[in-house]
Amino acid sequence: MTASTLVPVFAALGDDTRWSILAALGGADASASALAEVLPVSRQAIAKHLAVLQDVGLVEPVRVGREVRYRVLGSQLAETARRLDLIGAQWDRRLATIKQIAEGLESE
Amino acid sequence: MTASTLVPVFAALGDDTRWSILAALGGADASASALAEVLPVSRQAIAKHLAVLQDVGLVEPVRVGREVRYRVLGSQLAETARRLDLIGAQWDRRLATIKQIAEGLESE
DNA sequence: CGCTTGTGCAACTCTTGGGTTGCAGCAATC
């Protein structure tokens, strides 16, 4: 059941501050301290968010000298999207099946 | 900025119980009371979750006599997946751009 | 009409998690 790993990703993406962090990292890789200068939250709060994002594989730490910069992994976003799309498609298929059955009943 | 409406959807999808509800509704439309007999939570808890799911457009209420059944909207899942995929693709494009620049520097 | 049953509203508990401050530690730099 790979779906169990999917829910935490959505939980991670369900927070505005984390999207702000992802957006900031979209410009260039940055450390927690650097992000704290841009965003209206403390460095420690950002560090927590980065830990969450790293746990679900949305972000990757890169040591540069004595600081730790983070990079967004777009592939993980795409992968999550792919799996979500599959689920949505399954529901549509179910609806289609029900429609078929209903139409079959009508024509009898 | 349509992305602002995207975050609440992820927040809604970031809960295990709500996925259980969606899964149960995948079999057939059901009321909050019916779901309460299947899932290990109270009817009121389910009612709250259904309200959340309805707010973000993942589920739709259908009155049947004196009960209110809920139906999953797979199209909303697919739409969310599409938008998430676009975002992921943008990050990949940025990485590709950076790679191009780096390669350009090497060849000079 | 009375009974049953599904829904809706309200109040409450308790855990989770986002945010903060403070301090200790470590690694470059001068």
Next chain:
DNA sequence: GATTGCTGCAACCCAAGAGTTGCACAAGCG
């Protein structure tokens, strides 16, 4: 080697939300 600056850990506060119980109300059904 001392200083500077970035990281990591810990404790704490507070709001949001997941879950519960209880009750009131409305709509079918005997």
